[in-house]
Amino acid sequence: MVILFFSPLLCPGVAIAQAELTVQNPWVKLAPPGASVNAAYMNLRNDSPEEKIIVAVSADCCTQVMMHQTRREGDKVYMDHHDRLIIPAQSELQLAPGGLHLMLLGANAPLTLNDKVNIHFDFADGTQHSVSIPVKKAADD
Numbered sequence: 001m002v003i004l005f006f007s008p009l010l011c012p013g014v015a016i017a018q019a020e021l022t023v024q025n026p027w028v029k030l031a032p033p034g035a036s037v038n039a040a041y042m043n044l045r046n047d048s049p050e051e052k053i054i055v056a057v058s059a060d061c062c063t064q065v066m067m068h069q070t071r072r073e074g075d076k077v078y079m080d081h082h083d084r085l086i087i088p089a090q091s092e093l094q095l096a097p098g099g100l101h102l103m104l105l106g107a108n109a110p111l112t113l114n115d116k117v118n119i120h121f122d123f124a125d126g127t128q129h130s131v132s133i134p135v136k137k138a139a140d141d
């Protein structure tokens with residue numbers, strides 16, 4: 001016989017809850033020469049029992065980071081802006097080329113291959129998460 005306890009009293013503290021978020025395979029796509037915007041991609045994995053909501057993103061390389069969703073209509077490509085990104089409980093959110101991504105705007109200097117970009121996430125519950133992301137030509141470089 002298996003007894004499962006689900007009680008708020010058994011929930012881990014904030015520090016542990018934060019560790020339940022993992023960022024997998026993050027990368028910033030190397031922009032073509034002269035381009036002033038960069039896009040960052042990653043897999044956001046949430047192993048906690050509650051959804052996690054990203055309400056703001058910033059980066060130390062750039063003046064602004066926006067949460068975007070690429071949308072194709074015929075031969076046109078649009079980028080829809082999102083105010084927040086929701087990572088469902090015990091699930092993951094994929095940021096990948098052609099879909100959701102982070103747009104890095106106003107870089108202090110052009111990002112070059114193997115640069116590291118520090119990205120900071122603010123969550124709706126007040127927690128924060130930072131990740132260091134390499135600049136690459138492709139996801140599997």
Ligand SMILES: [Cu+2]
Nearest residue numbers: 068079101103
């Ligand atoms: Cu974009």
